[in-house]
Structures are given as structure tokens and as C-alpha cells.
Amino acid sequence: MGGDPAGNINHDQHDFALWEKRVDALMVLASSAGLMNTDSLRRVLEDMGEEAYETMSYYERWIASVSQNMVEAGAFSTAELADKMAQVKARGTTYGDAT
Template identity: 45%
Template sequence: MATVPSDDVPELARGIHDMGGLPGGAVDRHEHAVTLWEKRVDALLVLLTRKGVFSVDELRNAIERLGAEAYTSLSYYERWTASIAWNLMQRGVIQADELGKRMAEIEAEGRQ
């Protein structure tokens, strides 16, 4: 099976996440302090995958399905959060209205 070089794939045929073969920009090699909420998201993912609720591949798949606007505007861990929520809703672990209600409560309390 022949493959098409990345340069020859029309931009619309690529997912927003697919940057293979495209020119890259400068790489920021400085570490940033990991925030508490980022640590919590990471821990939540570890727990969910170890318990077999969903796999890392399913996390990646949901991230890759984000629309271009969401993908480019969300941070790395915000993408994880969106994917975790989507996967949990797909499995019936949580309902969208339940999630929205809890998010509103947390926002009203001024917590993150």
C-alpha cells in the first residue's frame, strides 16, 4: 500500500492535531510549574485507565475529535479534561446535566 507524503495531503483532509510533515515553530524548552488542577486531571486519568473505565487510546481519540476551534483554544490538560468528560458520558458514568450542574456549583464557589 502506497502512502501519501504529508506535504501532499490537503489541509482539509488532516485532523487539526495532525502536524506531521508541516513546518514547526520554535520549541519552548522551559518547564512550567504544574498547577494543582493539572495534577488532579493527571491523577484522575491514571485512576480511570487503571480501573479500565476507558483507555489512553480512547482519551487520544476524543481529543483528536475536538473541533479545530476547541483544539487550538484549549490547553493540553483542558483537552484531557474535555476527553475525560466525553468518555465518562459515553459510558453512562456521568450525565451531561449532572456534570454541568456540578461545574456551575464549583464556579459559584470560586474554586478550580
């Protein structure tokens, strides 16, 4: 990354959405709980490869990494995650409905 060719710096700034702040909080709290750390967050982000970097937003990549870390730490299984995501999806069509 550092030193690669790149274009102009975009100075637009967005206010963080609630779900993005929650992702950040989950990373901090899961780290405090001893389930992951900054290095394990990075390791999964690096494993995701360049395509994820081009197509996913910053906190999308983070929640993917936190989730993978939680499975690896044994906090929950992929089956439990899949069940939960199906339940969440069934609650409604917006973040407000589903959270």
C-alpha cells in the first residue's frame, strides 16, 4: 500500500453511522475480553485480499474480520452465526427494524 501509485486524496467526510460505531465498539470489547487483538484483526483483513479492499467499505471489512476472529476464538460457531443472521433478516428490511 505505502508507496503504490494513487490518485487525489478525497477530503469528503461522513458522520459515522450507528452500525459502524457498533463495529468499532465490538472490536474494542472483544479485544478487552481476550477474544482477539489488533494483530488478529489485521491478519484476517490481509487474508481477504485486494478485491475485498476495492468492494467493501472500511467497517464492512472490520465486521467480517471481527466475525471470523470470534469463530476462531470459539465465541460462537459458523452455524450459530448463520442461524442468527437468518433470524435478523426475518425481522425486517431496514437496520432500524432488525436491530
